[in-house]
Amino acid sequence: MASSPALREVQRDLETQANALSKLQKDIAKNHQVRKQYTIQLGENELVLKELELLNENANVYKLIGPVLVKQDLAEANANVRKRIEYISAELKRLDGTLQDLEDKQNSKRDSILKLQQKIQALQAGKSKS
Amino acid sequence: MGDGAKGTIASLDSLFSPEEVQKAALRVEDAIADRRKELDRLRGFISDNSALIHLVRKLPDELSHDIMVPFGSAAFFPGRLIHTNEFLVLLGEGYYADRTAKQTIEILQRRGKALEAQVEFLKAMMSDLEAESKFFNSTATEAAEGLVEIREEYIEDAPKDVSESGRYCISVSNPLDSSKEDNSGKPDEDEVHARIMAKLDELEKEEIEDGSASGSDEDAEDSFQSNVNDDKNEASKIADLSMQFSTKAGSFQCDKEQPDSMQKSPLPPERKENLHKASIPKLEDSSENSASQTSKIGSSSHRAFTGSIVEHSHGLAPVQSAKSPTPEQASGSYPSKPVSRFKMQKGIR
Numbered sequence: 041m042a043s044s045p046a047l048r049e050v051q052r053d054l055e056t057q058a059n060a061l062s063k064l065q066k067d068i069a070k071n072h073q074v075r076k077q078y079t080i081q082l083g084e085n086e087l088v089l090k091e092l093e094l095l096n097e098n099a100n101v102y103k104l105i106g107p108v109l110v111k112q113d114l115a116e117a118n119a120n121v122r123k124r125i126e127y128i129s130a131e132l133k134r135l136d137g138t139l140q141d142l143e144d145k146q147n148s149k150r151d152s153i154l155k156l157q158q159k160i161q162a163l164q165a166g167k168s169k170s
Numbered sequence: 171m172g173d174g175a176k177g178t179i180a181s182l183d184s185l186f187s188p189e190e191v192q193k194a195a196l197r198v199e200d201a202i203a204d205r206r207k208e209l210d211r212l213r214g215f216i217s218d219n220s221a222l223i224h225l226v227r228k229l230p231d232e233l234s235h236d237i238m239v240p241f242g243s244a245a246f247f248p249g250r251l252i253h254t255n256e257f258l259v260l261l262g263e264g265y266y267a268d269r270t271a272k273q274t275i276e277i278l279q280r281r282g283k284a285l286e287a288q289v290e291f292l293k294a295m296m297s298d299l300e301a302e303s304k305f306f307n308s309t310a311t312e313a314a315e316g317l318v319e320i321r322e323e324y325i326e327d328a329p330k331d332v333s334e335s336g337r338y339c340i341s342v343s344n345p346l347d348s349s350k351e352d353n354s355g356k357p358d359e360d361e362v363h364a365r366i367m368a369k370l371d372e373l374e375k376e377e378i379e380d381g382s383a384s385g386s387d388e389d390a391e392d393s394f395q396s397n398v399n400d401d402k403n404e405a406s407k408i409a410d411l412s413m414q415f416s417t418k419a420g421s422f423q424c425d426k427e428q429p430d431s432m433q434k435s436p437l438p439p440e441r442k443e444n445l446h447k448a449s450i451p452k453l454e455d456s457s458e459n460s461a462s463q464t465s466k467i468g469s470s471s472h473r474a475f476t477g478s479i480v481e482h483s484h485g486l487a488p489v490q491s492a493k494s495p496t497p498e499q500a501s502g503s504y505p506s507k508p509v510s511r512f513k514m515q516k517g518i519r
Contacts (some may be wrong), residue, residue: 081263084262084263085262085263087261087262087281087284088261088262088263088265090280091261091262091267091277091280092261092265092267094276095267099267099268099269100267100268101265101266101267101268102258102265102266102267102268103264103265103266104264104265104266105264109258109266112265117265121263121265124263
């Protein structure tokens with residue numbers, strides 16, 4: 041029974057690792073969701089920018105702020121949209137970075153879990169033999 | 171498999187368990203269903219868009235329209251639509267623009283194009299997924315049918331005998347090996363024959379390169395010079411040679427070519443006679459032996475190929491000098507010669 045405490049410890053270790061892995065996976069899924077949303081917004085903004093550029097100088101442009109339409113200068117609207125696109129692109133880049141990070145972490149966790157499982161198997165085999 | 175060491179057999183069933191394959195197929199099917207839903211949604215957008223374009227095109231036809239105006243979500247009341255050529259178009263992201271009907275239609279058409287592009291993208295994706303699911307399904311059925319996967323290492327089986335006989339020439343070596351196996355009683359003859367054939371070819375090539383006439387004996391090795399011009403000597407040697415290899419049909423085929431070229435060459439008539447005499451006993455002998463050599467026919471046809479190299483020099487006169495030194499050279503030092511023979515072949519072609 042000398043191996044039993046060691047085995048228990050390893051199993052506890054494995055459990056915590058598995059929890060961490062599932063958390064990481066959840067994070068990655070969330071990240072994907074956010075990323076998807078941002079890509080959609082980016083596409084929409086690009087569409088808006090294209091349309092705004094096609095408008096004449098003296099066209100009336102409004103921005104819906106809450107329940108009211110506020111008249112805006114065309115140049116101002118154009119600049120706003122550009123800024124927004126910039127922001128979204130930066131955000132996407134940041135999300136890509138974090139996603140990469142998370143995936144690296146996930147892989148390392150998976151490796152460690154695999155190692156732990158092998159350890160447990162070895163311990164169990166040793167126990168059954170002795 | 172008789173020699174199990176060569177490869178391994180694994181049933182597809184064991185490599186991909188049916189449940190796993192089913193699961194994978196199901197997952198791909200799900201993905202396809204998702205894409206299909208998305209595609210349907212996009213199709214709905216497109217039809218909405220085209221309907222809207224149609225409506226916007228028609229609205230400015232009249233100065234005003236009688237409509238039912240929605241009042242909250244519960245009620246409608248009758249109203250009139252005026253300013254039929256003024257639209258407030260949502261560009262997205264909360265931006266609106268005042269537009270005329272014509273400009274609105276332009277915007278809507280651009281939007282329709284973007285939607286079409288998305289539909290195309292989705293279709294490509296779906297076809298990819300469908301191919302994947304097809305693959306999974308076929309794998310599943312194959313596994314169910316008990317198909318096996320056979321893996322066999324590819325080992326190039328180089329005949330061991332080549333190293334030994336390969337120094338003559340490749341076209342000769344293979345038939346040699348087979349004939350050796352077929353009738354082990356006459357391996358020496360085969361080998362000697364091969365050597366002589368190689369020698370013959372080589373000397374012919376030498377002469378062809380030199381472009382010399384029948385007096386090209388100087389090119390041949392000095393020890394044979396005297397023999398070359400001596401017709402009688404040569405004829406007797408040829409007879410020896412042909413007798414020596416009388417067991418081979420191949421050698422007969424080779425020699426058969428030679429009388430033809432002889433006729434072109436400026437030889438004394440008596441020599442031709444000798445030649446024919448020489449070849450006749452050979453023919454007889456070979457016919458005698460042919461009964462016991464049925465298995466050799468295949469290899470002799472190969473040997474006929476070495477004889478066919480003689481054909482290249484067909485139109486060239488000095489064949490006789492190539493042949494004449496052969497019997498003695500056959501016992502000389504050939505191993506180094508065939509190497510040059512290949513060079514000759516290259517030089518000719």
